Amino acid sequence: MTRDFRQPRVTDLAAIMAIQRECYPPVLREDRLTIEERMAVAAEYCWVAEDEHGIAAYLFAYPSTLGKITPLDGAFRIAPDGDTLYFHDLAVLKRVAGTGLGSDLVDVALASAAAQGFAHAALVAVQESSMFWERMGYRRRDELDEVERENLQTYPGSPFYMVREVLPPSGT
Numbered sequence: 001m002t003r004d005f006r007q008p009r010v011t012d013l014a015a016i017m018a019i020q021r022e023c024y025p026p027v028l029r030e031d032r033l034t035i036e037e038r039m040a041v042a043a044e045y046c047w048v049a050e051d052e053h054g055i056a057a058y059l060f061a062y063p064s065t066l067g068k069i070t071p072l073d074g075a076f077r078i079a080p081d082g083d084t085l086y087f088h089d090l091a092v093l094k095r096v097a098g099t100g101l102g103s104d105l106v107d108v109a110l111a112s113a114a115a116q117g118f119a120h121a122a123l124v125a126v127q128e129s130s131m132f133w134e135r136m137g138y139r140r141r142d143e144l145d146e147v148e149r150e151n152l153q154t155y156p157g158s159p160f161y162m163v164r165e166v167l168p169p170s171g172t
């Protein structure tokens with residue numbers, strides 16, 4: 001099966017919204033305008049994975065600062081000199097779940113983070129996904145300031161802020 005990883009286009013929005021609908025309950029879904037805005041402000045930090053049937057997964061990220069959390073539905077507040085690539089959303093269609101696509105997208109984003117000199121990658125793990133993220137090298141970080149703790153609590157269930165180190169590209 002061939003899979004291409006590339007930056008999303010506006011014409012991918014319908015497919016991205018369909019993946020979101022399949023992967024998240026209504027309370028965790030974000031509206032089309034919010035997602036469109038994210039693609040506009042953080043284009044080079046967003047990826048889709050495409051196979052012969054179409055877009056199968058996406059990962060949206062943006063430059064941030066260690067310890068900062070985007071609230072659900074919140075705008076991406078890009079930190080121009082940020083030390084952290086913040087993964088806001090990773091979702092994989094069920095038809096390809098468990099085939100390594102989620103891990104591959106994370107690797108693509110981490111390679112980009114390394115190439116651009118980020119020291120950390122961070123995210124909020126939702127929907128019991130923290131085991132997946134642990135396998136990708138992330139660890140829970142519970143020390144958060146008050147504002148970020150409130151941002152974390154905008155996510156339902158048991159959300160965890162998780163962080164991993166980003167290693168410089170080999171050969172540097």
Ligand SMILES: CC(C)(COP(=O)(O)OP(=O)(O)OC[C@H]1O[C@@H](n2cnc3c(N)ncnc32)[C@H](O)[C@@H]1OP(=O)(O)O)[C@@H](O)C(=O)NCCC(=O)NCCS
Pocket residue numbers: 023024089090091092093096097098099100101102103104123124125126127128129130131132135
């Ligand atoms: C979590 C998610 C992105 C994983 O994507 P995926 O492509 O299915 O994952 P991979 O195939 O790369 O899985 C890698 C390993 O992690 C495991 N894994 C996958 N999802 C997992 C989860 N939710 N919890 C624990 N382990 C998980 C897989 O079984 C696999 O293990 P294996 O190598 O022993 O078989 C996908 O299940 C998804 O889109 N979930 C819904 C949206 C969501 O909750 N995203 C996370 C937001 S923080």
